[in-house]
Amino acid sequence: MKIGVCIKQVPDPEARLSVSADGRWIDEEEMAFGINEGDEYAVEEALAIAEQAGGEVVAVSLGPERAREALRKALAVGAGRAVHLADDAFQGGDCWATARALAEVARRESFDLILTGSQSADAGFGSTGTLLAALLGWPHAWLVVGLEVEEGGGSARVTREMEAGKNELLRVKLPAVIEVQAGINKPRYASLKGIMQAKRKELAELTPADLGLDPARVGAAGARLEILSVSVPKKGEGAQIFEGDAQTAARQLVEKLRTEARVL
Amino acid sequence: MAGKIWILLQQRGGELHPMSKEAIAAGTRLADLVGGEAEALLLCAEPGSAAEEAAGYGVSAVRIVRSAKLADYTPGAFAGAVAAAASAAAPGWIVLPHSYQSVDYMARLAHLVDAALVPEVVGFRRDGDDVVWTRPVFTGKLQSEVRVRGDGPVVLSVQAGAFAAESGERSAPIDELEVDDAGIEPDREVLGVEEVAGEHVDLTQAPIIVAVGRGIGGAENMGEAEALARALGAEIGASRPVIDSGWLPRDRQIGSSGQTVAPKLYIAAGISGAIQHLVGMKGSRCIVAINKDASAPIFAVAQYGIVGDLHEVLPALTEAAQEAKA
Numbered sequence: 001m002k003i004g005v006c007i008k009q010v011p012d013p014e015a016r017l018s019v020s021a022d023g024r025w026i027d028e029e030e031m032a033f034g035i036n037e038g039d040e041y042a043v044e045e046a047l048a049i050a051e052q053a054g055g056e057v058v059a060v061s062l063g064p065e066r067a068r069e070a071l072r073k074a075l076a077v078g079a080g081r082a083v084h085l086a087d088d089a090f091q092g093g094d095c096w097a098t099a100r101a102l103a104e105v106a107r108r109e110s111f112d113l114i115l116t117g118s119q120s121a122d123a124g125f126g127s128t129g130t131l132l133a134a135l136l137g138w139p140h141a142w143l144v145v146g147l148e149v150e151e152g153g154g155s156a157r158v159t160r161e162m163e164a165g166k167n168e169l170l171r172v173k174l175p176a177v178i179e180v181q182a183g184i185n186k187p188r189y190a191s192l193k194g195i196m197q198a199k200r201k202e203l204a205e206l207t208p209a210d211l212g213l214d215p216a217r218v219g220a221a222g223a224r225l226e227i228l229s230v231s232v233p234k235k236g237e238g239a240q241i242f243e244g245d246a247q248t249a250a251r252q253l254v255e256k257l258r259t260e261a262r263v264l
Numbered sequence: 265m266a267g268k269i270w271i272l273l274q275q276r277g278g279e280l281h282p283m284s285k286e287a288i289a290a291g292t293r294l295a296d297l298v299g300g301e302a303e304a305l306l307l308c309a310e311p312g313s314a315a316e317e318a319a320g321y322g323v324s325a326v327r328i329v330r331s332a333k334l335a336d337y338t339p340g341a342f343a344g345a346v347a348a349a350a351s352a353a354a355p356g357w358i359v360l361p362h363s364y365q366s367v368d369y370m371a372r373l374a375h376l377v378d379a380a381l382v383p384e385v386v387g388f389r390r391d392g393d394d395v396v397w398t399r400p401v402f403t404g405k406l407q408s409e410v411r412v413r414g415d416g417p418v419v420l421s422v423q424a425g426a427f428a429a430e431s432g433e434r435s436a437p438i439d440e441l442e443v444d445d446a447g448i449e450p451d452r453e454v455l456g457v458e459e460v461a462g463e464h465v466d467l468t469q470a471p472i473i474v475a476v477g478r479g480i481g482g483a484e485n486m487g488e489a490e491a492l493a494r495a496l497g498a499e500i501g502a503s504r505p506v507i508d509s510g511w512l513p514r515d516r517q518i519g520s521s522g523q524t525v526a527p528k529l530y531i532a533a534g535i536s537g538a539i540q541h542l543v544g545m546k547g548s549r550c551i552v553a554i555n556k557d558a559s560a561p562i563f564a565v566a567q568y569g570i571v572g573d574l575h576e577v578l579p580a581l582t583e584a585a586q587e588a589k590a
Contacts, residue, residue: 183508
C-alpha cells in the first residue's frame with residue numbers, strides 16, 4: 001500500500017503572533033514552527049497502517065523553504081521519502097490552489113490512500129483535503145477519529161466525529177483522502193537513529209513545471225481568495241483584569257466573585 | 265451584484281439544527297447587502313418539522329429537495345443534490361452552517377459548482393462591487409479579511425455564534441424543488457452511529473467548573489487545578505488538546521466535540537479560547553480566564569481575568585478560596 005501524507009508547517013501553538021508590516025499575514029521573524037497538530041497524527045496513522053499492511057509512506061508538504069524541517073521530521077519518525085513543493089509559485093494560495101498542486105503530486109505517485117489533518121492551525125480552511133479528494137474523484141472523510149484498512153485494501157472502516165459526543169461509523173472505498181482529527185493515536189517520537197537516517201532519505205523539491213502545472217493555477221496567482229488584511233479581533237468590553245502578584249490578584253478575584261458576580 | 269442566495273439547512277433528528285438558524289441570519293443579511301433573495305434548501309428523504317421551522321426565520325422561501333438517496337447523510341449525495349439543483353437556479357452564494365456535517369461536504373460542493381470557498385465566516389461588509397468576508401485565522405488568535413477574485417459563485421460556511429438568529433414576522437412559503445437524482449450517488453456506506461465511549465461524567469449539572477487547557481503543561485500539573493476544584497466544590501473540565509494529550513479522560517472534554525455546559529462559574533485555566541471550545545461554555549453565567557497571553561481570545565468572553573503563570577495563580581487562587589470560606 002502506497003500512502004501519501006500531506007503535512008503543513010505552521011507556527012508553534014504557543015507562539016506569540018504579530019501582524020506583518022504589510023498587514024496581510026504574520027511576522028515570521030524568529031517564529032518557532034512545527035508540523036500542524038492534525039498532520040502529526042496523520043503521519044503516525046500512515047506509519048501504523050504501512051507497518052501493518054506493508055508499503056511505503058511518502059510525506060508531501062507545500063510550503064516555503066522552512067517547511068523542509070517538517071518533512072525531515074516526518075522522515076525521522078519513519079516516512080520513506082518526501083516531496084516538497086517549495087517553489088515560490090506554490091506559495092500564498094487558498095485551498096483551491098493548494099489542492100490543485102497536491103492533486104498533481106497524488107496523480108503522479110498513484111497513492112492508494114492519502115492521510116492529512118482536518119484543519120491547519122494557520123489559514124484554517126479545513127477544506128483542502130476534501131477538495132483534494134474531489135479533484136481526484138475519490139471519496140473522503142473529515143474529522144476521522146478511527147481508521148482501519150479492511151482485508152484486501154479495497155476499503156476502510158472509518159469512525160468520524162459528529163457533534164454532541166457521537167461518532168458516525170462508515171465504510172469508505174479506497175483510494176480515499178482521510179482527514180484525521182487530533183487524538184486519533186499517539187504520535188511517536190523520532191529516535192536518534194531515525195534522525196540520522198532521515199538525512200539520507202530522498203527529499204525531492206518539485207516546481208510547477210515538474211508537475212506539468214501552469215504557475216498561474218497554483219499559489220497566490222491560482223487562488224480564488226485574496227487576503228486583504230490580518231488583524232487582532234476586536235474584543236467586546238473584555239474582561240476586568242486583576243494585576244499584581246499572583247496572591248493579590250487571586251484575592252481580588254475571589255472578592256469580586258463573592259460580592260459582584262455573587263457566584264461563590 | 266444582485267443574485268440568489270441559498271442557505272443549506274441541516275437537520276438533527278427531524279428538527280432544524282440550531283446552527284441552521286444562524287446560517288439563515290447570515291444569508292438574509294447577505295441578501296440585504298447585495299440586493300438578492302435568500303432561500304433555504306432542505307435536503308432530505310422526509311422533511312420532518314425542519315422546513316416549517318426554517319420558514320419562520322425571514323427567508324423568502326423554503327425549498328425541499330427530496331430524494332431517497334438523502335436519507336443518510338453522505339457528502340456525495342448531499343453535494344450532488346445541491347449541484348443538480350444549482351445548475352438550473354444558478355445561486356450566486358451558497359451559505360452553510362460551519363458544522364461537522366456541513367463542512368464535511370462543502371468543499372465537494374464548491375468543486376461541483378466551481379465556486380470559491382470561504383469557510384468559517386464571522387462577518388462581511390460590502391466594498392464597492394465586492395463583498396469582503398471576515399474569518400478567523402491562526403485558531404482565532406487573529407482574523408483575516410478576504411475578497412473573492414472573479415465573478416463565479418461563492419460557497420461559504422458561517423461560524424457558530426457570529427450571527428444571531430432572528431425569527432421573522434411571517435412564515436415563508438414552502439415548496440418542493442424538483443431535482444433529477446439519477447446522477448446522485450452516496451459516496452460512502454453509513455454503518456451506524458455510536459455514543460463516544462466513556463461519557464459518564466455529566467458536567468452539564470455542575471454549578472462550578474475549573475477547566476484546564478494546554479497551558480497546564482502536563483498531567484503532572486493537574487493537581488494544581490484539582491486543588492482549586494476541591495476548594496470551590498467544582499468539577500474538572502478541559503479543552504480538547506488536554507484530552508488529546510491524554511492528560512485527562514475524554515468525558516471531561518468541553519466544546520463542540522465534547523459537552524456543552526453553562527455553570528454559574530467557569531474558570532478557564534490555560535485555555536486560549538478556540539471557537540470549538542467557546543461554543544461549549546460561552547453560556548456560562550460568569551467566566552474567569554487565567555492565561556499567560558493577554559491577547560488570548562478567552563479574555564474576550566471572560567468577565568474577569570488574571571494574566572499570569574498558571575503555576576503561581578492556581579495555588580494562590582486555591583488559597584484565597586479557602587480563606588474566603590473559612
